[in-house]
Amino acid sequence: MSKNTFHIGLQPVALENADEQQKPILENAKKAVGFIPNMYKNMVNLPGLQDTYATGYEHFRRGSGFTPAEQEVVFLTSSVENGCGYCTAAHSYLADTVSKTPVEVTNAIREGRDIADPKLKALVAFTKTMHETRGNPSPEEAQAFLDAGYTEKHILGIILAMAVKTISNYSNHIFHTEVDPVFSGRKVEKA
Numbered sequence: 001m002s003k004n005t006f007h008i009g010l011q012p013v014a015l016e017n018a019d020e021q022q023k024p025i026l027e028n029a030k031k032a033v034g035f036i037p038n039m040y041k042n043m044v045n046l047p048g049l050q051d052t053y054a055t056g057y058e059h060f061r062r063g064s065g066f067t068p069a070e071q072e073v074v075f076l077t078s079s080v081e082n083g084c085g086y087c088t089a090a091h092s093y094l095a096d097t098v099s100k101t102p103v104e105v106t107n108a109i110r111e112g113r114d115i116a117d118p119k120l121k122a123l124v125a126f127t128k129t130m131h132e133t134r135g136n137p138s139p140e141e142a143q144a145f146l147d148a149g150y151t152e153k154h155i156l157g158i159i160l161a162m163a164v165k166t167i168s169n170y171s172n173h174i175f176h177t178e179v180d181p182v183f184s185g186r187k188v189e190k191a
Contacts, residue, residue: 002034005176006174009174012041012042013026014036014046015027018044025040026036026044035182037090039172040171042160042171042175043065053143056160064154064161065153068099068100068101069102069120072091073105075165076092077108077109078127078137081131082169082170083163083173087168087169087172088186089186090179090180090186091106092106092186093186094154096127096186101109110188119150120150122147123148125145126144126145126158127162130162142155180191
């Protein structure tokens with residue numbers, strides 16, 4: 001993190017000091033996750049931001065057509081590409097414990113190394129391409145993704161995931177969100 005980065009002055013919102021718009025959003029997060037992640041406490045300062053994130057996240061999880069492991073590959077790749085340590089830790093943890101993504105895959109994404117599995121390798125490559133081209137891949141790049149066994153709807157799923165990760169990653173950047181203890185085992189170590 002550069003010393004010249006902006007740090008927002010808004011404070012995290014706890015359930016006990018949440019207003020009538022924030023409280024149900026935080027309660028839903030607690031019900032879904034089992035606790036209220038630090039990221040949510042920050043984003044709920046603008047309830048529409050947290051609500052939009054949660055809605056998009058749920059749509060991606062339920063309707064993207066990706067397996068749980070593939071979902072984590074997309075989220076983790078986006079988080080790494082956006083330089084978000086908080087979401088890199090969180091999605092590494094979720095990949096390991098919930099989605100059962102092989103740890104060698106998540107470590108390779110985190111470290112910028114190739115992945116042995118050709119389909120997941122294509123997914124990482126195309127997600128990176130979508131970031132690098134700002135959603136404007138070449139026909140050859142898109143065809144390589146499709147040839148790996150994905151569909152055009154999967155391309156739309158990546159766009160949805162990138163939108164969700166833009167909300168969370170950028171919010172974490174300006175809040176300098178502290179990684180929650182549950183995710184700390186996968187915290188990104190700074191060089």
